[in-house]
Amino acid sequence: MVFIDTHCHLDFDEFKGDFQNYVYRATQLGVHGFVVPGITLEQSQALVGFKQHNQGVYIAFGLHPYFMVEHQDGDFEQLKSLAFEHREQLVAIGECGIDASIEDIEKQQTLFVEHIKLANELSLPLIVHHRQSHHLIMQAFKQVKPKWGGVIHAFSGSLQQAQAYIKLGFKLGVGGTITYERANKTKQALALVPLDSLVLETDAPSMPLAGYQGQINLPERLKAVFDCLVAIRSESESEIAKQVYSSSCSLFNI
Incomplete structure (x- = not known):
């Protein structure tokens, strides 16, 4: 039997000490x-090199709602440019979504809708994060319908x-x-x-x-x-x- 882990953060610090062993055991x-999702602009940028150096890794770019305090004005526009530049290397847009445990829901909703638009423009699926927010995510999908599906x-x-x-x-x-x-x-x-x-x-x-x-x-x-x-x-x-x-x-x- 062959499997794909469709969502794991292999680039996180927790794996750096024994990375090859963790991958081998899997x-x-x-x-x-x-599939390694993006969570911030800086980390999404770094994923390009991470993919090049690690066989079997597929990447996505996104601004995770959990890290709203880290996202600066202009980060999404830079992420968008980065996504167009590296379109051939991307398998999805995300991790994006809405997290009700994080403040500024309205800003999260706006950012999520921008991710949906970007995925539609690039003909890519979405990787959607939710936490007590199914109703808000469906509202966003009514505002802009995702054309290429994705994964919840x-x-x-x-x-x-x-x-x-x-x-x-x-x-x-x-x-x-x-x-x-x-x-x-x-x-x-x-x-x-x-x-x-x-x-x-x-x-x-x-x-x-x-x-x-x-x-x-x-x-x-x-x-x-x-x-x-x-x-x-x-x-x-x-x-x-x-x-x-x-x-x-x-x-x-x-």
Whole structure:
């Protein structure tokens, strides 16, 4: 079985000490592709070199809502220019979205809409971050409809919310959330949606799986996420593996 981790931050400092070993251990478990999103202007710029030096890495540019205090006026315009310059190297626009735990929701909404427009201009999917903000994200999608879909990163929500995203051409990012017993609503939704609407992700080094709280998350744990997905789906293990890999490749044009 071959997998793609459709959302991991391999360029973060947590991995610098033993980077090659972390990647090797992931590949030993079948993880042969890593989508690394942008979070700030400076980090997005650095991703170009990071991709060149690391096989199997695919990159996206974006301004993450969690880092609103770091984003300066003019950062998005620079990011936009950077995205046009490196269009052939990008598989998506993001990480972008709306996070209700961060101040200045109105500014977040404006910035998110700009990301949607950019993705449409470049014919790229979106990598969308949400936190208690599904209603705000859907408002943005009504304001500017995404033309190339994308992935709702770390999806947690109801079946109705899942279906609304799928109707707009989005995949649902299946991550460590489903390894927790309490995530019944999300697991029920992910069990019932079409299989081709799901992709796998770790968000490493964040979002540790159940049993690994307090530790950095690792790309190798994508296999554990997959095992949890198999446990809640009706299809066979091989069918699920084949489909989530195919969906990841088609979504990001890998």
